[in-house]
Amino acid sequence: MDDRRDKILDVAVELAEEGGFDNVRQRDVAAMAGVALGTLYKSFRSKEQLLCAAMEREAELLERRMETNPAKGESPEERVVAFLRILTRGFFRKPKFARAVLRAMASGVPAAAATVIAYHGRINGLMIAALRGVGRLSFNDATAAPPTANEGAVAMLMQQIWFAALVGWSAGVSSQAQVMEQVEAAATIVFRGVRGSSTGPFL
Amino acid sequence: MDDRRDKILDVAVELAEEGGFDNVRQRDVAAMAGVALGTLYKSFRSKEQLLCAAMEREAELLERRMETNPAKGESPEERVVAFLRILTRGFFRKPKFARAVLRAMASGVPAAAATVIAYHGRINGLMIAALRGVGRLSFNDATAAPPTANEGAVAMLMQQIWFAALVGWSAGVSSQAQVMEQVEAAATIVFRGVRGSSTGPFL
DNA sequence: CTCGCGAGTGAAACATGTTTCACTTTCTGC
DNA sequence: GCAGAAAGTGAAACATGTTTCACTCGCGAG
Numbered sequence: 001m002d003d004r005r006d007k008i009l010d011v012a013v014e015l016a017e018e019g020g021f022d023n024v025r026q027r028d029v030a031a032m033a034g035v036a037l038g039t040l041y042k043s044f045r046s047k048e049q050l051l052c053a054a055m056e057r058e059a060e061l062l063e064r065r066m067e068t069n070p071a072k073g074e075s076p077e078e079r080v081v082a083f084l085r086i087l088t089r090g091f092f093r094k095p096k097f098a099r100a101v102l103r104a105m106a107s108g109v110p111a112a113a114a115t116v117i118a119y120h121g122r123i124n125g126l127m128i129a130a131l132r133g134v135g136r137l138s139f140n141d142a143t144a145a146p147p148t149a150n151e152g153a154v155a156m157l158m159q160q161i162w163f164a165a166l167v168g169w170s171a172g173v174s175s176q177a178q179v180m181e182q183v184e185a186a187a188t189i190v191f192r193g194v195r196g197s198s199t200g201p202f203l
Numbered sequence: 204m205d206d207r208r209d210k211i212l213d214v215a216v217e218l219a220e221e222g223g224f225d226n227v228r229q230r231d232v233a234a235m236a237g238v239a240l241g242t243l244y245k246s247f248r249s250k251e252q253l254l255c256a257a258m259e260r261e262a263e264l265l266e267r268r269m270e271t272n273p274a275k276g277e278s279p280e281e282r283v284v285a286f287l288r289i290l291t292r293g294f295f296r297k298p299k300f301a302r303a304v305l306r307a308m309a310s311g312v313p314a315a316a317a318t319v320i321a322y323h324g325r326i327n328g329l330m331i332a333a334l335r336g337v338g339r340l341s342f343n344d345a346t347a348a349p350p351t352a353n354e355g356a357v358a359m360l361m362q363q364i365w366f367a368a369l370v371g372w373s374a375g376v377s378s379q380a381q382v383m384e385q386v387e388a389a390a391t392i393v394f395r396g397v398r399g400s401s402t403g404p405f406l
Numbered sequence: 407c408t409c410g411c412g413a414g415t416g417a418a419a420c421a422t423g424t425t426t427c428a429c430t431t432t433c434t435g436c
Numbered sequence: 437g438c439a440g441a442a443a444g445t446g447a448a449a450c451a452t453g454t455t456t457c458a459c460t461c462g463c464g465a466g
Contacts, residue, residue: 021310021311022452025451025452025453026452026453026454027452027453035414035415036414036415036416036417037415037416037417037454038414038415038416038455038456038457039413039414039415041453041454041455042413042414045454046453046454047453047454099311102309102311103309103310103311105309105370105374106305106306106308106309106310106370106373106374107224107306107309107310108224108302108305108306108370108373108374108375110375112374113374113375113376114375116374116375116376117374117375117376120371120376150397153388153389153392154392154397156385156388157364157388157389157392159367160363160364160367160368160371160385160389161360161363161364161367163367163370164362164363164364164366164367164370165363167308167309167311167366167367167370168323168363170309170311171308171309171311171315171316171319171320172311172313172316172317172319172320173316173319173320173323182359182363185356185359185360186356186360186363189356189357189360189393190392190393190397191397192396193395193396194353194357194393194394225422228421228422228423229422229423229424230422230423238444238445239444239445239446239447240424240445240446240447241425241426241427241444241445241446242443242444242445244423244424244425245443245444248424249423249424250423250424
């Protein structure tokens with residue numbers, strides 16, 4: 001529909017994946033998308049918002065993918081971990097873009113708030129869908145069986161852990177492999193309790 | 204000891220609390236600290252690193268406070284929640300500074316990596332101390348009873364949830380009150396399991 | 407068809423993070 | 437006390453996010 005907007009987002013993703021946040025120069029984005037700088041700023045009020053919007057578009061793609069190809073697993077835990085594995089693999093496939101987006105998301109600039117909230121809501125919905133083992137929350141699900149308090153809490157929890165683990169990776173605290181390990185360890189604790197998470201004594 | 208460095212950090216905190224990340228102008232920091240711009244950049248290689256260093260200094264203060272005044276509570280869960288309440292209150296006491304620091308921490312700029320890791324390590328130590336109910340991990344503790352896998356996993360988990368909740372607040376996803384609610388809900392799930400966290404049916 | 411308007415344009419201006427460099431001051435080992 | 441090194445200085449230059457503004461163009465209403 002909005003051809004111009006999509007082109008801008010394409011360019012932003014391309015530049016971000018090429019050289020990270022700093023490589024996304026607004027002048028370059030505008031030039032490569034074939035629009036004037038003022039037009040770019042009319043669509044996106046800041047660089048942060050632009051990158052958040054790019055991420056949100058990717059989330060839409062993911063939603064469609066999960067709908068036709070839901071996370072598999074015997075238990076809620078397995079499905080959630082499978083879903084987070086897919087999500088995380090997507091981030092690591094474009095690591096520089098991922099870092100740029102994390103930076104934009106955590107920047108806290110007001111112009112990006114709405115986009116961040118939208119992204120957060122999408123991932124939350126997908127997480128609850130994974131908990132339930134469905135492709136997505138249809139209107140019927142959402143009305144007939146709205147997310148329970150438990151589902152909401154677990155989805156929020158797992159998303160927060162996943163997000164923080166990614167930020168840790170981006171900041172240099174942990175490696176790519178450790179991100180998934182942390183998510184899996186977290187899922188074990190959340191779904192089975194601290195006691196089941198290790199052979200050592202409880203705390 | 205390093206008078207100059209401390210003065211710079213004081214100014215950074217002051218400006219950040221006054222008007223957030225954008226209000227910390229490097230020229231102003233240098234001028235108000237009474238040093239040349241080049242000197243500022245010799246101590247701190249970027250604005251992000253400067254803000255992270257300011258946060259790390261606050262963490263040192265907190266360490267001393269927790270040592271003489273450990274988090275109180277009958278159980279590990281209570282003590283960890285009490286500790287996180289103190290930590291979070293500190294953030295909310297200077298909300299604009301807090302937002303600025305979160306932005307800097309999550310920026311992923313290489314120059315700040317070491318500082319972020321140091322901060323992360325400090326909080327982790329304090330979290331384990333709270334789990335155990337001691338003021339801090341003395342050398343004896345760390346050698347005679349190094350953190351178990353469970354302790355490490357729980358501390359990491361709780362720190363991640365707390366951090367992500369704060370970023371959510373900074374980005375406009377949740378309110379100050381919701382941050383503490385999320386941390387408490389997370390603690391309930393982590394320490395007592397999903398089943399104990401609600402009156403509703405399990406997932 | 408013409409008018410008026412809203413979107414888009416291009417260029418310039420501005421603000422601020424970061425770098426550079428020649429010069430000065432301060433410290434340190436002898 | 438001195439020579440050289442290290443640290444600090446001041447100013448300018450640069451890069452880039454963001455704003456502004458006068459101008460143009462295409463299009464729908466009348």
